[in-house]
Amino acid sequence: MTIKSKLATFKEALNGGQQDYTTLHIRRALLMLAIPMILEMVMESIFALVDVYFVGKLGTDEVAAVGLTEPVLMMVYSIALGIAMAASAMVARRVGEKELDRASIAAGQIIYLGLGLSIVISGLGLIFAPDILQMMGATDTVVALGTPYMRWLLGSNVVIVLLFLLNAIFRGAGNAQITLRALTIANGLNIVLDPLLIFGIGPLPAMGLEGAAIATIIGRGTGVIYLCYHLFNGTGLLKVTLAHMRIHWDVIKRLVDVAVGGAGQFLISSASWMFIVRIVSEFEEEAVAGYTFAVRVIIFTILPAFGLANAAATMVGQNLGADRPDRAEKAVWLAAFYNFVFLGFISVIFYVFALDILSFFSQDEKVIYYGVQCLQIICFGYMAFAYGMVLGLAFNGAGDTKTPTRVNLVAFWLIQIPLAYMLAIELQYGPAGVFVAIAVSQSLLALINIVLFRQGRWKGTAI
Numbered sequence: 001m002t003i004k005s006k007l008a009t010f011k012e013a014l015n016g017g018q019q020d021y022t023t024l025h026i027r028r029a030l031l032m033l034a035i036p037m038i039l040e041m042v043m044e045s046i047f048a049l050v051d052v053y054f055v056g057k058l059g060t061d062e063v064a065a066v067g068l069t070e071p072v073l074m075m076v077y078s079i080a081l082g083i084a085m086a087a088s089a090m091v092a093r094r095v096g097e098k099e100l101d102r103a104s105i106a107a108g109q110i111i112y113l114g115l116g117l118s119i120v121i122s123g124l125g126l127i128f129a130p131d132i133l134q135m136m137g138a139t140d141t142v143v144a145l146g147t148p149y150m151r152w153l154l155g156s157n158v159v160i161v162l163l164f165l166l167n168a169i170f171r172g173a174g175n176a177q178i179t180l181r182a183l184t185i186a187n188g189l190n191i192v193l194d195p196l197l198i199f200g201i202g203p204l205p206a207m208g209l210e211g212a213a214i215a216t217i218i219g220r221g222t223g224v225i226y227l228c229y230h231l232f233n234g235t236g237l238l239k240v241t242l243a244h245m246r247i248h249w250d251v252i253k254r255l256v257d258v259a260v261g262g263a264g265q266f267l268i269s270s271a272s273w274m275f276i277v278r279i280v281s282e283f284e285e286e287a288v289a290g291y292t293f294a295v296r297v298i299i300f301t302i303l304p305a306f307g308l309a310n311a312a313a314t315m316v317g318q319n320l321g322a323d324r325p326d327r328a329e330k331a332v333w334l335a336a337f338y339n340f341v342f343l344g345f346i347s348v349i350f351y352v353f354a355l356d357i358l359s360f361f362s363q364d365e366k367v368i369y370y371g372v373q374c375l376q377i378i379c380f381g382y383m384a385f386a387y388g389m390v391l392g393l394a395f396n397g398a399g400d401t402k403t404p405t406r407v408n409l410v411a412f413w414l415i416q417i418p419l420a421y422m423l424a425i426e427l428q429y430g431p432a433g434v435f436v437a438i439a440v441s442q443s444l445l446a447l448i449n450i451v452l453f454r455q456g457r458w459k460g461t462a463i
């Protein structure tokens with residue numbers, strides 16, 4: 001491809017329009033899907049860094065509160081991510097079959113599932129927020145700072161849950177441009193509001209950590225409104241009407257069947273993350289803060305990689321719907337190779353410039369020390385993670401959520417957690433032992449996924 005043709009493809013991918021991703025050349029179809037999805041994830045990663053940057057100005061205790069809250073939030077939102085995975089797979093399959101009316105019906109049922117889930121999460125979060133933080137090993141100061149933060153996010157989780165699900169619907173349909181615009185609005189507003197609400201400017205009072213949570217809610221809520229407008233007005237491939245919003249129990253049952261596996265794999269990984277943070281908190285708050293900063297930096301690069309992996313998952317769903325499994329498989333291996341090259345380059349950057357990167361977020365020598373240690377060790381598993389990520393989402397795109405659930409169980413619960421505890425606590429390597437366990441488990445997860453994907457059983461998954 002010439003530079004001119006590459007620019008034309010980039011512009012076309014951003015502008016949107018109806019595309020048949022089951023007939024386009026595989027490389028072109030993957031790029032057309034991946035470009036807006038990668039940019040969407042770049043927006044997410046920029047927000048993650050900006051958010052923790054402003055919170056870092058408040059102090060180490062505030063950063064520790066965010067660090068202890070995040071794995072809990074991710075464990076809770078794992079259920080929403082499971083539904084989102086099912087939503088994307090089902091919509092993609094229906095679109096591949098050219099059954100757009102059935103895809104719209106699925107979208108309507110997905111919204112009902114999201115609303116029901118958010119009500120349960122809100123109640124539990126408002127009541128048990130301080131107990132959860134204490135269970136995570138937080139000090140009294142961190143519990144006092146983190147409780148309002150967690151209550152705001154869990155109590156208003158409906159906007160975050162719906163953002164997950166609506167984005168998944170549009171991704172499955174191949175309308176990634178709409179999700180990119182929604183997240184650009186949501187994260188852009190969030191970034192602007194963060195310093196205003198955290199520190200207070202003019203008539204706005206300084207709200208500290210609570211301000212960060214409120215900024216997130218306002219930004220995500222605006223993104224949800226934008227997505228609902230397009231879904232119910234039919235400006236994309238799908239249009240949901242009142243007829244599509246009638247309850248279809250058979251569709252809900254199929255969604256739940258797939259979502260259980262999807263939620264299971266995310267619950268396993270996020271619960272593992274919670275245990276990892278719990279082990280790190282056995283040492284000192286600076287270790288938790290350093291780990292929190294390093295993870296945000298890692299997320300900055302992993303999220304764009306997830307954008308490419310999401311594109312591969314959409315290709316799998318739509319091509320299986322069009323009865324073209326071999327084409328789906330080729331798209332997955334191509335996406336995995338691209339991710340391998342990208343994350344390999346990033347791992348070198350992380351190792352060489354870890355000190356410079358972490359010094360941007362904190363001036364505390366201990367915090368920087370632990371953050372650098374985390375970044376340099378985990379980057380050794382980065383290239384393997386590229387394959388594990390793409391292949392795991394490819395299984396999900398096919399509607400096979402059980403396979404990655406079993407793989408996650410082995411990699412995270414049978415390997416990562418015991419190995420982290422043994423290295424950090426029993427062998428007294430401290431937080432470094434935890435970081436080694438993360439790199440090892442991610443590498444093994446990738447190896448297992450490669451073996452299972454090559455067997456090809458995912459091609460016969462019905463949804």
